[in-house]
Amino acid sequence: MLLLLLGCLDHDPIPGGVDDRVFVAMQSHFTDFRSWTTITLDGEIDGHSGTERLVFVSALPEEGSDSFPVGTLIVKSAPVGxxxxxxxxxxxxxxxxxxxxxxxxxxxxxxSAGIPVILWRGEEPPSGEGYVVLGGEDSAVDGDCNSCHQAAYDNDYVHEVPL
Ligand code: HEC
Structure with missing residues (x-):
């Protein structure tokens, strides 16, 4: 556990990690995301299909936290075609x-050439950039990131990295 925490501090963009601060991520913060703590997901969940989906987290929350600290970055990689x-x-x-x-x-x-580039960012995806949802037009879920992640509200809106 000690080793794990030391590893996390390396990636903690806010020394001391105070939660009332604001962290605006820049492209450079994602550069080494493949070296972060990695969770491998298999199978199909909620219409996400694929062979290997990976979740990378810049720093795991401290045990017993009720939310992820400001400055936490999480990336999901999923094969699509x-x-x-x-x-x-x-x-x-x-x-x-x-x-x-x-x-x-x-x-x-x-x-792009091994460097992660930000295509878009915000409170929701730009029009046309949300997920294609298998439930079809009648589905209550519209592909906006907030919608499905609200299902994980009791884990600070994160599905696969437990608090
Ligand atoms: C259809 C429901 C759904 C929508 C819409 C959705 N997600 Fe997710 N997301 C999930 C699920 C379920 C997981 C857990 C991993 C998995 O099953 O793929 C997840 C995992 C993630 C993760 C890894 C952290 C975690 O919560 O486990 C990130 C990052 C993420 N999604 C980003 C996004 C972004 C950005 C959008 C909007 C473009 C989005 N998601 C829209 C359902 C959704």
């Missing part, structure tokens, strides 16, 4: 995204 889709969520804090997943900013990244 021939390419890999990279979505991310960053704990920005500062009252951001109050009507969706409070404190979290959403991102899509694309690796």
């Amino acid at each position: 021939e390419t890999v889709e990279l979505h991310a969520m960053v704990k920005r804090g500062g009252g951001y995204n109050p009507g969706g997943a409070p404190g979290w900013e959403w991102f899509e990244l694309k690796e």
Whole structure:
């Protein structure tokens, strides 16, 4: 556990990690995301299909936390056809995204020559950039990031990295 915490501090963009601060991620914060703590997901969940989906987290929350600290970056990599889709969520804090997943900013990244580049960011995806939802037009879920992640509100809107 001690080793794990030391490893996390390396990636903690806010020394001391005080939660009432604001962290605005820049592209450079994602550069080494493949070296972060990695969780491998298999199978199909909620219409996400694929062979290997990976979740990378910049720093695990301290045991017993009730939320992820400001400055936490989480990237999900999922194969879609021939390419890999990279979505991310960053704990920005500062009252951001109050009507969706409070404190979290959403991102899509694309690796270009091995460097992750930010395609878009915000409280919700730009029109046409949300998930294609298998439930179809009648589905209550509209592909906006906030909608599905609200289902994980008791884990600070994060599905696969337990608090
Ligand atoms: C259809 C429901 C749904 C929508 C819409 C959705 N997600 Fe997710 N997301 C999930 C589920 C379920 C997981 C858990 C991992 C998995 O099953 O793929 C997840 C995992 C993630 C993770 C890894 C952290 C975690 O919560 O486990 C990130 C980052 C992420 N999603 C970003 C996004 C972004 C950005 C958007 C909007 C473009 C988005 N998601 C829209 C359901 C959704």
